Amino acid sequence: MSIHVRGISKAFGSFKALDNVSLDVPQGTLLALLGPSGSGKTTLLRIIAGLEWPDSGRIEEDGADITDRHARQREVGFVFQHYALFRHMSVFENIAFGLRVRKAPKQEIEAKVNELLHLVRLDGLGGRKPAQLSGGQRQRVALARALAIRPKILLLDEPFGALDAKVRVELRQWLRRLHDEIGMTSVFVTHDQEEAFELADEVVVMNHGKIEQRGTPDEVFEHPATPFVMDFLGNVNLFHGRVEKGQAFWHGIPIDYPDYPHAQARPARVYLRPHELDIARTNAHAPNGLVTDDSARNDPAGNGSLPASVLRIARSGAIVRISCRPDGAESELHVDLPADTARDLALQPGERVAITPRKVRVFLPDPEYVI
Numbered sequence: 001m002s003i004h005v006r007g008i009s010k011a012f013g014s015f016k017a018l019d020n021v022s023l024d025v026p027q028g029t030l031l032a033l034l035g036p037s038g039s040g041k042t043t044l045l046r047i048i049a050g051l052e053w054p055d056s057g058r059i060e061e062d063g064a065d066i067t068d069r070h071a072r073q074r075e076v077g078f079v080f081q082h083y084a085l086f087r088h089m090s091v092f093e094n095i096a097f098g099l100r101v102r103k104a105p106k107q108e109i110e111a112k113v114n115e116l117l118h119l120v121r122l123d124g125l126g127g128r129k130p131a132q133l134s135g136g137q138r139q140r141v142a143l144a145r146a147l148a149i150r151p152k153i154l155l156l157d158e159p160f161g162a163l164d165a166k167v168r169v170e171l172r173q174w175l176r177r178l179h180d181e182i183g184m185t186s187v188f189v190t191h192d193q194e195e196a197f198e199l200a201d202e203v204v205v206m207n208h209g210k211i212e213q214r215g216t217p218d219e220v221f222e223h224p225a226t227p228f229v230m231d232f233l234g235n236v237n238l239f240h241g242r243v244e245k246g247q248a249f250w251h252g253i254p255i256d257y258p259d260y261p262h263a264q265a266r267p268a269r270v271y272l273r274p275h276e277l278d279i280a281r282t283n284a285h286a287p288n289g290l291v292t293d294d295s296a297r298n299d300p301a302g303n304g305s306l307p308a309s310v311l312r313i314a315r316s317g318a319i320v321r322i323s324c325r326p327d328g329a330e331s332e333l334h335v336d337l338p339a340d341t342a343r344d345l346a347l348q349p350g351e352r353v354a355i356t357p358r359k360v361r362v363f364l365p366d367p368e369y370v371i
Helices: 041-049 091-101 106-119 135-148 165-182 193-199 217-222 227-232 339-345
Strands: 003-012 015-025 030-034 056-061 076-079 153-157 185-190 202-207 210-215 237-244 247-250 253-256 266-272 277-281 306-316 319-326 333-338 352-357 361-363
Touching (some): 003 041, 015 041, 015 210, 030 041, 030 193, 041 153, 041 185, 076 135, 091 135, 106 135, 135 153, 165 193, 193 217, 202 217, 210 217, 210 227, 237 333, 277 333, 319 352, 333 339
Parallel strands (some): 030 185, 153 185
Antiparallel strands (some): 202 210, 237 266, 247 253, 266 361, 319 333
């Protein structure tokens, strides 16, 4: 079953949750709606499910208009963030609930529930109550309950948001394997970019009720279409520069920028990801602060190196973040290195360094351009 969203708008009072959103979800796709709180992603999911009604626009399944159909008529399975299990019912009865509502035969219910218990790796736990399960197990029960009615579309709203970090990683890996096994068209909402990129075939980034960008995880991460997408997808260094005559300038360092060949200078925003920067110690006593580490002379981006001073060094797991102050700048510049690389470099606060970008992205305020 494919889903087609056509010009959907939705307002709650004066707040516009969705603004003329259109989206196609091909059959068998696992698609992530990614964005901050208030971006409209959950509202869109609920409208697809039939739990909310749009002010305008329509929803189609395989070309058929289902906008006016109630949720029960849409053959959609919905998984909520906080499980929404019936506490007084056993695991078996929770999964069987939708089938009993549809008055399925007793033998069919028993066979289907046992099949689903095996599918979600909960064999032998059908007699337990939800309170006797872990968070990850409860979310798998919620997923089995959604699958019991044989939905054509599976919708998941922040399905791992209530779980701790380790369980989230394990459960999303399991869900990806499950999706590959059953091949169902699925849409899930998340604000976690790591979760979206690990699970989804395609990612839709939303902001202020509109779609900012859609593409594969690699396309969205490597080629962000707007400053918002660039900023939202992890930590970035942002600096203000200018563009003119086919070049952008960042702290005086020229960057090839063929999208703007004009002679009139314009302000621009320069984005650098911390892990896409090289850093090397310089010799403060040599003429012009000559670089003493050969790695800083390796400049694959052709952008030159920026002199700076180390402010502080902090480790977070396998990554070490080096915070620096570029010469003549008020803002800090962050460089992320693997722990082994940082240990070998052995920088100390106060040392002089040269920072070389391997990749730079430049945006103009209006219209927006990117390299």
